Amino acid sequence: MGRQRQRGMIYIVLLLAVALIGGASAVSLHVAHTTQARSNEEALIAIGLEFRRALQRYAEATPMGFPTSPESLQELLRDPRSPGMRRHLRRIYPDPMTGKPSWGLLRGPDQRIVGIHSLSDTPTYKRENFPVELESLRGLERHREWVFSVSSPPEAVPKPK
Numbered sequence: 001m002g003r004q005r006q007r008g009m010i011y012i013v014l015l016l017a018v019a020l021i022g023g024a025s026a027v028s029l030h031v032a033h034t035t036q037a038r039s040n041e042e043a044l045i046a047i048g049l050e051f052r053r054a055l056q057r058y059a060e061a062t063p064m065g066f067p068t069s070p071e072s073l074q075e076l077l078r079d080p081r082s083p084g085m086r087r088h089l090r091r092i093y094p095d096p097m098t099g100k101p102s103w104g105l106l107r108g109p110d111q112r113i114v115g116i117h118s119l120s121d122t123p124t125y126k127r128e129n130f131p132v133e134l135e136s137l138r139g140l141e142r143h144r145e146w147v148f149s150v151s152s153p154p155e156a157v158p159k160p161k
Helices: 002-060 132-137
Strands: 104-107 113-117 147-149
Touching: 002 113, 002 132, 002 147
Parallel strands: none
Antiparallel strands: 104 113, 113 147
């Protein structure tokens, strides 16, 4: 009788150990996911600033009589307005939130690109303490709403369909 009771206790202790290990694993996975998401947000900010600077350089390099914003992102890689090789951006970076090289494009009245944004509709972790030039991102709840443009972004950002 004592032997069976001992086996039962070992079984209960093993079940508790498995439950504790499972709980600890779940917590560590959640922490890892949050850490990765925050890292992706920081990358999105860095890449967004890079696009913003490229749009600014494109506008500053505009010859008289030409549009000050590009028709496509490819024009940031090689500016067709100048006879020599002029680059405003080294490459089209992938969106760190989606992993794809496609971006939401914000176009002006002339249908030229005035800003970019992520296509990810995931919620943001960072909602304050942005660099001064990105102060317009404060309080926004979705990555899709983070618009990186030279001028201040319009009030209405495209919502997911």
